[in-house]
Amino acid sequence: MDQPAVRLAGRRSAMEAARTALSGLAEVLHEASGAELARLMSLVDEVGAQAGAARVAVTAEALARGEVAESGATAHTWVREHAPSLRQGGAGHVAALAGMLTEGGPPWQDERRAPDPETPVGVVAAGVLDGTVSPSLATTAVRELERLDAHLSTEAKPTVARALLDLGVQWGPSMMRRLRPRLLAEYGLPGELDRLQERLAPAARLSAPAVESGDLTEYQLLMTPEQAAALEAAIGPLSAPAPNDETGERDLRPAGQRRVEALSEVCRRSSALDADASGGDGAAAASSAVHVTIALADLEARSGCGEVMGSCATGAVLSPEALRRMCCEADLVPHVLGTAGEDLDLGRVVRLFTRAQRRRLWRRDGGCTYPGCTAPAAWTRAHHVVHWVDGGRSDTGNAALLCQRHHSYVHRRRLVAEVRHRPDEQGRSVVWDLRPGSYDRHLERLRAERARPGPRGADSARLVGAPL
Ligand SMILES: [Zn+2]
Ligand SMILES: [Zn+2]
Numbered sequence: 001m002d003q004p005a006v007r008l009a010g011r012r013s014a015m016e017a018a019r020t021a022l023s024g025l026a027e028v029l030h031e032a033s034g035a036e037l038a039r040l041m042s043l044v045d046e047v048g049a050q051a052g053a054a055r056v057a058v059t060a061e062a063l064a065r066g067e068v069a070e071s072g073a074t075a076h077t078w079v080r081e082h083a084p085s086l087r088q089g090g091a092g093h094v095a096a097l098a099g100m101l102t103e104g105g106p107p108w109q110d111e112r113r114a115p116d117p118e119t120p121v122g123v124v125a126a127g128v129l130d131g132t133v134s135p136s137l138a139t140t141a142v143r144e145l146e147r148l149d150a151h152l153s154t155e156a157k158p159t160v161a162r163a164l165l166d167l168g169v170q171w172g173p174s175m176m177r178r179l180r181p182r183l184l185a186e187y188g189l190p191g192e193l194d195r196l197q198e199r200l201a202p203a204a205r206l207s208a209p210a211v212e213s214g215d216l217t218e219y220q221l222l223m224t225p226e227q228a229a230a231l232e233a234a235i236g237p238l239s240a241p242a243p244n245d246e247t248g249e250r251d252l253r254p255a256g257q258r259r260v261e262a263l264s265e266v267c268r269r270s271s272a273l274d275a276d277a278s279g280g281d282g283a284a285a286a287s288s289a290v291h292v293t294i295a296l297a298d299l300e301a302r303s304g305c306g307e308v309m310g311s312c313a314t315g316a317v318l319s320p321e322a323l324r325r326m327c328c329e330a331d332l333v334p335h336v337l338g339t340a341g342e343d344l345d346l347g348r349v350v351r352l353f354t355r356a357q358r359r360r361l362w363r364r365d366g367g368c369t370y371p372g373c374t375a376p377a378a379w380t381r382a383h384h385v386v387h388w389v390d391g392g393r394s395d396t397g398n399a400a401l402l403c404q405r406h407h408s409y410v411h412r413r414r415l416v417a418e419v420r421h422r423p424d425e426q427g428r429s430v431v432w433d434l435r436p437g438s439y440d441r442h443l444e445r446l447r448a449e450r451a452r453p454g455p456r457g458a459d460s461a462r463l464v465g466a467p468l
Pocket of ligand 1: 324382383407411
């Protein structure tokens with residue numbers, strides 16, 4: 001701001017010359033070398049930045065002198081009228097800044113040419129007037145400083161203003177907002193960050209589920225930093241892409257899908273823990289279980305749908321395939337209905353593996369049994385190789401550990417596995433048939449065998465024996 005005293009008339013003709021120099025510049029750019037282009041770009045940028053600063057200065061002067069008021073305009077309309085290029089946007093920022101600079105009398109007069117540089121407004125004003133801070137960034141910074149004002153000690157305010165502006169100039173306004181907690185921690189009054197975060201708690205919320213046209217369920221979730229940290233820590237490792245080195249399959253799920261699948265996995269694990277804590281094998285005792293009604297005929301024929309009951313998600317509809325998959329899990333309580341809508345007791349086939357059985361499976365399978373998957377046992381569930389719905393028994397001979405992803409995959413592609421009494425030469429007790437539909441072909445064979453009389457038929461009848 002230490003300009004040599006060039007009089008207004010001299011500046012004015014220099015600006016007119018600059019305007020002439022800039023208009024039509026494109027036509028002569030071919031004369032410039034590559035290095036010159038870069039230098040030109042910087043020069044044009046500086047002229048533009050100074051011009052932006054000058055707009056604020058001129059507006060502030062007009063405001064301070066009462067020119068704006070006399071013309072019957074507001075600062076905003078005055079700027080729009082005399083700086084027509086700002087009608088495309090930006091007039092508001094210029095007007096707001098000019099207003100801020102002239103607040104409390106005309107600081108523009110005489111010896112005080114600008115607000116006190118030791119105030120936050122002075123820091124911002126200095127940045128704007130020397131062309132380093134754009135008017136829009138400056139207004140964002142001022143808003144941010146106003147928000148912080150009550151929480152900062154007076155001495156810290158100019159420092160915080162400088163830190164905010166530096167950051168905004170380098171990284172843009174969103175970074176400025178993100179810095180707020182850190183600035184409070186560093187420059188705030190003692191305990192201010194704690195108080196701020198405490199005040200956040202009542203504003204945090206998880207909305208009730210909203211189902212749009214029977215598709216996806218939508219939630220709105222606002223969390224305190226602490227809650228968000230816990231959530232991110234819980235889903236972080238689970239939401240990483242999981243390519244399969246053995247089969248070469250890439251993980252093509254978008255990040256959003258990976259994150260929500262990780263979140264539902266975390267919920268599922270916590271329900272499973274709940275079920276374990278409530279006495280081991282009885283999922284029905286777990287208060288966090290999902291209760292679903294479905295007609296037996298639908299479940300067997302893979303038609304119709306199941307309906308969630310007894311929770312906020314009541315009325316949500318689950319596909320029969322999703323239900324079959326969930327039947328492997330402890331956090332589902334299926335209410336299977338007969339033809340007359342009566343609640344059938346399917347207790348003749350125990351649906352869930354006991355805790356002792358799961359322990360044996362942990363030892364036997366070690367983790368997810370899908371080829372190439374490295375998910376540890378703690379991340380898996382025990383899948384019924386012959387589905388419970390199809391009469392598959394809850395014996396370890398009919399069980400395979402699968403991680404969430406491969407559990408969905410195996411159900412979706414309808415795959416079957418062979419469970420061996422002894423591990424093969426590669427140490428596998430479970431060998432998957434990866435051809436799509438292998439489960440259906442296996443089931444057909446079992447049913448045909450069951451229909452045939454004889455000891456072998458009787459044996460497999462136990463396996464496929466339909467619950468009714
Ligand atoms: Zn399953
Ligand atoms: Zn897996």
